[in-house]
Amino acid sequence: MTQQTPTDTNTSSPRDKDPGSTPKPRQIGEGSYEGTRDYQKGVDTYLANADVASDALAARPADDAEAAELKQAEQEGLSHSKAKGQ
Numbered sequence: 001m002t003q004q005t006p007t008d009t010n011t012s013s014p015r016d017k018d019p020g021s022t023p024k025p026r027q028i029g030e031g032s033y034e035g036t037r038d039y040q041k042g043v044d045t046y047l048a049n050a051d052v053a054s055d056a057l058a059a060r061p062a063d064d065a066e067a068a069e070l071k072q073a074e075q076e077g078l079s080h081s082k083a084k085g086q
Helices: 033-049 052-059 064-079
Strands: none
Touching: none
């Protein structure tokens, strides 16, 4: 069985570009500037349009058993943390 390699659809070579221009660096992945801007825009939109107090009340634990379960999950998560004193 033969293995095929992906073909490059970009037909321009690096020599075709203007030698005086430098490519704009692109920050992608975790910590991307574009992602941060999009996230902040979404948060701002939510805070401007949502009833935050109502959402907070709706997110409360339904009963003491659920509250205990959430507290246990929090403690489990903190036990994996490398942060001291928490």
